[in-house]
Amino acid sequence: MQHSATQTQEIAGAPKVSPESSRGRRGPYAKTVRTRERIIDACEALYASKGFRATTVKEIAALAGISDRGLVHHFPSRDDLLFAVLERHEKRSSDAIVHDDPYDVLRAILAQEESLSRDPHLAELRTVISAEAIDPAHPAHEHYRGVYEQWSGFLTDLFRALERRGDLAEGADPAGLAASVIALTDGLQLQRLYGIEGPTGPSILRRLVEDHVPALRTP
Template sequence: MRQKILDACVEAFGVGGFHGATMKEIAERAGISQTGLLHHFDSKAELLVEVLAAHERETAAIVREADDLDILRTQLRVVHANEARPGLIQLHSVISSEATTDGHPAHELYRARYDSLRLHLTRIFAELRGRGRLKVKLPLGVGHLETGT
């Protein structure tokens, strides 16, 4: 039942965002009463955090399997896995923009997510550059440069 509720949240939050979705709508999408919904989850904020955390766990499992230098191809695997669930992508698009405001239940989750991703990719690009495997091409008009540094 919890998974059915979380699936209903993906749909509801994907359409109306966190602020636009209601507990009543989520319960209806899950095919249960609001009381039944509250039996499993105490609040809409708890639902949002659980939906996002579940997706982060799935994504982390894909990324953990990759060699650090293969992380860019792994990111493409994550994108392909996400293509099968457009509602989840819609949810992330809406919620990530909403979560830029302080006080949003997902604000810290997204801040930490993007900080971690930025640091991880910076480390990988530095490692690739150090191994001479990163080629840099400058934009037109600036010239053309291929370098291992």
């Protein structure tokens, strides 16, 4: 890792970001894209280990191997950096569950949680920033409030669609089940980051969903 292309510096708790992590395109535009992606990689690493508020622009620049001035050229403010990270994360999440059939959507959600459980860095990033954003003054507060509202509405509509098809267990409440899925994923993820041993979050989540949507069970 380099600071202003000359000073080598280690940042505790953050994985290294390779300046050569993205190749294949050519020209000034390709270089700009690679630089921006490298900066966002550095933000993800530092936000996961230190949180957004405790991370400085100098640390991000050092980890990305770019000068402070170069970083500000691509991202003029700290909020711009944060929202670039959030945009990348939300795109990953939405791209993973684009399906028409409710069963395919549920399978994609369960697969996504399985993937997240194998990536402690990404899990920590999501948990740390969303916890920080509880403060109304945090720049991501409204973002996460909207995410939770949309996610709750999306899951409720999904379980209602299954209910209309007669595929939801008798007596199951779509809104309550949606709230349970969100609470379970967040709560178990937080426990895992604390190092609390127990059944894996994805296996418990799968059991909850399959108990209420029996046809989802694999024979």
